Amino acid sequence: MRHFIIVGLLVILVTLGTYFGLDAVGLLPVDASAQASPIDFLWDLQLIVLSFLFALIVVPLVYSLIVFRRKPGDTEDAVHVEGNTKLEVTWTVIPLITVVAFAYLGAWSLRETRRADPQAMVVRVIAQQFAWSFEYPEYGGFITDQLYLPIGRQVLLQMTSRDVIHSFWVPEFRVKQDVLPGRETQLRITPTRMGRYKVRCAELCGAAHYSMENAVIVVDQVAFEKWAQEQRMAFETAQTPEQKGERLVRANGCLGCHTLTGQVLVGPSWKGLFGSERKFADGTTTIADEAYIIESILNPAAKIVAGFQTANPMPAYVFDEEQLSYIIAYLKTLK
Numbered sequence: 440m441r442h443f444i445i446v447g448l449l450v451i452l453v454t455l456g457t458y459f460g461l462d463a464v465g466l467l468p469v470d471a472s473a474q475a476s477p478i479d480f481l482w483d484l485q486l487i488v489l490s491f492l493f494a495l496i497v498v499p500l501v502y503s504l505i506v507f508r509r510k511p512g513d514t515e516d517a518v519h520v521e522g523n524t525k526l527e528v529t530w531t532v533i534p535l536i537t538v539v540a541f542a543y544l545g546a547w548s549l550r551e552t553r554r555a556d557p558q559a560m561v562v563r564v565i566a567q568q569f570a571w572s573f574e575y576p577e578y579g580g581f582i583t584d585q586l587y588l589p590i591g592r593q594v595l596l597q598m599t600s601r602d603v604i605h606s607f608w609v610p611e612f613r614v615k616q617d618v619l620p621g622r623e624t625q626l627r628i629t630p631t632r633m634g635r636y637k638v639r640c641a642e643l644c645g646a647a648h649y650s651m652e653n654a655v656i657v658v659d660q661v662a663f664e665k666w667a668q669e670q671r672m673a674f675e676t677a678q679t680p681e682q683k684g685e686r687l688v689r690a691n692g693c694l695g696c697h698t699l700t701g702q703v704l705v706g707p708s709w710k711g712l713f714g715s716e717r718k719f720a721d722g723t724t725t726i727a728d729e730a731y732i733i734e735s736i737l738n739p740a741a742k743i744v745a746g747f748q749t750a751n752p753m754p755a756y757v758f759d760e761e762q763l764s765y766i767i768a769y770l771k772t773l774k
């Protein structure tokens with residue numbers, strides 16, 4: 440009996456120690472969406488049950504190893520125990536109930552995170568190697584490379600991919616959803632905490648998967664309306680060709696592979712590209728003029744820049760002449 444009481448107390452102590460220890464590590468980032476609360480509740484409950492299970496196995500094991508080890512000179516056989524029906528029924532029924540309860544809670548949290556608000560604002564999310572872009576159909580359909588969201592309003596993300604499978608994941612919002620080519624998937628998020636976060640791709644999708652990150656910014660309603668109207672104005676009113684070019688580039692995910700800083704990502708940097716001499720994998724060279732840029736975009740495989748033959752190849756794009764002239768105007772500004 441004494442052993443049972445000691446082990447019982449130790450199990451409680453180790454359970455508490457494990458749970459609060461794990462909790463103190465801060466395994467999850469801050470919660471920034473309404474969808475995070477059912478998930479965090481379930482997570483906490485699981486940590487408690489796991490800590491108890493850990494203690495229930497490890498404490499009796501270690502206790503027995505120390506307290507019941509063979510004494511010097513003890514050559515007797517151990518006691519032979521044959522089955523214990525009560526114990527077996529108990530350790531079958533209790534886990535069964537626990538697992539069924541968690542299955543129910545899992546279904547409940549799934550329903551909670553999918554609860555639809557008919558007033559939800561729609562944002563279209565386009566994923567591609569290796570960038571995200573966001574279209575706001577309720578504000579004239581402008582496209583950006585930052586996901587701005589107003590606090591307290593549910594947003595319905597309608598997501599699709601231009602190439603392979605990606606996965607939309609903002610850890611602070613907790614929920615995660617695969618993004619597939621040729622099919623729309625959805626995710627609902629109600630931001631509850633202002634701040635700057637990052638969407639990252641959670642599905643290995645190629646050479647620069649690790650850098651497939653875009654800013655997610657949660658602001659108050661007023662700041663959001665102001666931002667959205669500014670974007671809409673900039674999108675709809677006349678702009679310079681350079682600005683239009685920059686918009687096209689940001690809306691088409693080019694910056695997921697090209698940088699403006701001289702740094703090499705998947706493709707060559709655009710810094711100082713226009714007018715420079717390009718060396719190709721086959722040893723030939725050319726000057727980067729308008730014809731070359733156009734060919735590079737419409738038919739990237741025609742000339743492969745030296746050193747980039749093994750990387751993720753650039754996908755061919757379709758742009759009309761006017762759009763190409765905007766992109767070239769923009770590239771010319773990148774000295």
Ligand SMILES: [Cu+2]
Pocket residue numbers: 567568569604605606640641642643644648651
């Ligand atoms: Cu991806």
